[in-house]
Amino acid sequence: MVELGQWVEVLNERDQLKYAIQRVRELHKPVDNYCDECSMYLVEDKYSVYIGYPCDTIKALDGEQ
Numbered sequence: 001m002v003e004l005g006q007w008v009e010v011l012n013e014r015d016q017l018k019y020a021i022q023r024v025r026e027l028h029k030p031v032d033n034y035c036d037e038c039s040m041y042l043v044e045d046k047y048s049v050y051i052g053y054p055c056d057t058i059k060a061l062d063g064e065q
Contacts, residue, residue, distance in 0.1 A: 021061060024057065024061065025058065025061065028053075028054075028055055028057050028058050030053035030054075031053075033052060033053055034050045034051060034052060034053055035051045035052070035053045035054070035055035035057075035058070037055070037057075038051035038055045038056075038057070039051045
């Protein structure tokens with residue numbers, strides 16, 4: 001039988017993981033159909049690398065990759 005303390009520990013870990021995933025999703029939010037975190041915009045007056053949304057990180061969280 002599982003003790004109450006073990007359940008509390010498991011639930012706390014679950015909540016920590018849930019909030020970590022929320023933070024990752026917030027970083028990898030879409031802006032104009034691109035991932036804001038993964039895309040690079042202006043580097044030395046040159047625009048570069050746009051990563052479409054959902055990016056690989058979001059696809060992995062959603063189980064698509």
